[in-house]
Amino acid sequence: MKILVLDDHKSIVDDLIYELKEIMPDAECTGISEPAEALALIKDHSYHIAFLDIEMPELNGIEFAKKILAKDPRTNIIYITAHSGYAVECFKTYASAFLEKPIDRDELVDALGHLRFPVSNITDEMVMQEFSGNSMIGKRIVRLREESGMSRQDFIKAMGVSAQTVYRWENGERIPSMATYMKIMQVLGVDIDKML
Structure with missing residues (x-):
């Protein structure tokens, strides 16, 4: 399973990747804190799940999600944010989940268990x-x-x-x-x- 984590705060990226590796040791996680770098990355790579912060400089997570989905519509988008006011707008991109910071481990596990597009380890x-x-x-x-x-x-x-x-x-x-x-x-x- 390939997972992208994008948040402009590196500490949040590192913490989330740590949690993901604890939950899914075989997952291939990529963490980025620069939206421009992430944009370049998604041109050549596809991900099963993308954890996206909403409020970032240059490009917000919702716009970023649209770019990912234009390339691969079966990517599971999970938004992470400190502001619950974005929930309605986020689900317009058919998100798998919306998690508020700080991210609760049980909510993370639940989100991973209820993906819009379930991910199989069968290649x-x-x-x-x-x-x-x-x-x-x-x-x-x-x-x-x-x-x-x-x-x-x-x-x-x-x-x-x-x-x-x-x-x-x-x-x-x-x-x-x-x-x-x-x-x-x-x-x-x-x-x-x-x-x-």
Whole structure:
């Protein structure tokens, strides 16, 4: 999980990152106290969560949030401020939470547990590896095909695809589309629970 903390008071940034590391030791936290530096950073990086102070010189947190969301609309924005009067305006950016300083640990934990866009530790790379033919899908197709007594040639004919396509499915070079996956289940006579 990648987290950005932006507040023009470095001590607040340091304290919040300390708390976040206590709560989520595996999180990758970046703390910045200069809004201009943060603007340059978000051009090249995306974050799952951004903790933003509202009152900062040069650019306020709400305007900063709009810039983050324009690049990555699934970023969870959590505002941190000493002034509760900003709450209504903040939620116009569909914030995940609004925390008043000093930040209470229980409120921080609650905010992290109720994100607008929940964050998973499962990466795209992990999904691709798990569902590649060398791991799950390919092996399962082979196993279910063999359990049904169907040869590879029979399977190719029933699917109406080339031998190369089936080879790629079974060896992890390709993942069938959802529609194709449904046809595979039909041809093998299995339901989705057995297939997955």
